[in-house]
Amino acid sequence: MPKVKDVILTFPPSGSPDVVSYKLYVQLANDPVTYDSESWGLGLNTTIDIATFPGMTTKDDIYNLGVTAVDEAGNESSFSLINDVPLDFVAPDPPGPLSFVNG
Amino acid sequence: MVMPKVRLVLLAILLQCSLAFADPLIGVNNYTYFGTTAEPVTLQWIVSSGAVGYELRAYHHEQQIYIWMGSTTELTFTYQLPKSGHYTFMVRAVGTGDKFSTWSESTDPVVAIVDGQPRAWWSYGYVAPPGPIVIE
Numbered sequence: 001m002p003k004v005k006d007v008i009l010t011f012p013p014s015g016s017p018d019v020v021s022y023k024l025y026v027q028l029a030n031d032p033v034t035y036d037s038e039s040w041g042l043g044l045n046t047t048i049d050i051a052t053f054p055g056m057t058t059k060d061d062i063y064n065l066g067v068t069a070v071d072e073a074g075n076e077s078s079f080s081l082i083n084d085v086p087l088d089f090v091a092p093d094p095p096g097p098l099s100f101v102n103g
Numbered sequence: 104m105v106m107p108k109v110r111l112v113l114l115a116i117l118l119q120c121s122l123a124f125a126d127p128l129i130g131v132n133n134y135t136y137f138g139t140t141a142e143p144v145t146l147q148w149i150v151s152s153g154a155v156g157y158e159l160r161a162y163h164h165e166q167q168i169y170i171w172m173g174s175t176t177e178l179t180f181t182y183q184l185p186k187s188g189h190y191t192f193m194v195r196a197v198g199t200g201d202k203f204s205t206w207s208e209s210t211d212p213v214v215a216i217v218d219g220q221p222r223a224w225w226s227y228g229y230v231a232p233p234g235p236i237v238i239e
Contacts, residue, residue, distance in 0.1 A: 012234025015141025018186040022233060046233070067233050073165070075187045077139075077232040085238055 002091030004057060010047040011080055014069035023076065024050065025066040026059070029084050033066035035076065042067075051089055060090040133210060134217045134224040140184040141231035146192055147179045151204060154196035158203070164189040164225075184228040191225045 013019070021044060027037040040053050050056060063086075066079035138144070146159065159172035159180050165188040172182050174197070184190060196204040207214040212223045 008239040009236060010239065011236045014231045014233050016139060016187070016231040017183065018140070019230065065236060065238075067236055069230050069233055071140075071187050071230045073187060075230050077230040080233045080236055082236040082238065 002094075004051050004089045004091055006049045007051050007087065007089075008047065009050050009065070009067075011067050013044075013046050014077060016069060016071060016077070018071045018073075019069045020044070020072050021070045022046065023068045023070060024048070024053075025068070025079070026087075027064045027066075029062040029064050031064070033064045033079055033081060035068075037066070050087075056087075057089045060088045061086075063087050132212070132223060134222055135189075136224065136226040138226070138228060139231035140187055140228040143181045143183045144226060145179055145181045146194065148194050148207070150178060151196035153198050154204075155199055156197040157194050158197055159192065159194050160206070162191040162193070164191070184226075187228050187230050189225055189227050 009024070011022075014022075022042040023039050024042055025033045025035070025037040025039045027033045038055070040050075042048055062084055064081065064083045065085055066081045068079055069077040136144075148157070151157075156174055156176045157178075157180075158174045159182070161170045161172055161182075161184075162168070163170055163186065166186075170185065172192075173180065180194075192209040193206040195206045198204075209215045210223045210225055212221050215221065215223050217224050
């Protein structure tokens, strides 16, 4: 199994008192992040290694990222955004068959 | 003796409070203060004769519950909204001997003021977004 580089994403928490989780949204950089973009729940974690998220290992492009806070009623905040982030979680193919050349 | 109502004024709501819209729930002329629940709101009212203090509560419209805000001997009160949603604010005067005025409500244009003019108002608190993202 290939090994991909850690990408640590961190953000200060929301100041709202009833936040129960955060959500990360990822969108190809050609388009803005919306609430319909691909998303992952973060729980209450504000420092995460996004390389470990399901589905991330296919991403190799420039992306816009957004994080929202979710309250106990399910309401979501506006986005905290960072645009044009290069993400490359696609490991190179392994080298070809290894053979012994000379003794 | 019934104590007179006190006039409610929104002194400062540390939010984006420049927008207003009409809401059919509580009348077409209500002014809405918008902001996030991360910033406190400050209410102000005019002194009630005979009052030795004041009590404040809020009504959360989505959950249809009253929320006790606190009491004060001052004429202002700063409060952080506990959850997102629409809020009506109320204040009543406390007299001696456990006498209370009726509640003065921010949605009652007889006692509520916006920009110095009688007008009903309420506020909406959004969930505040997280801070800036940093990629390491």
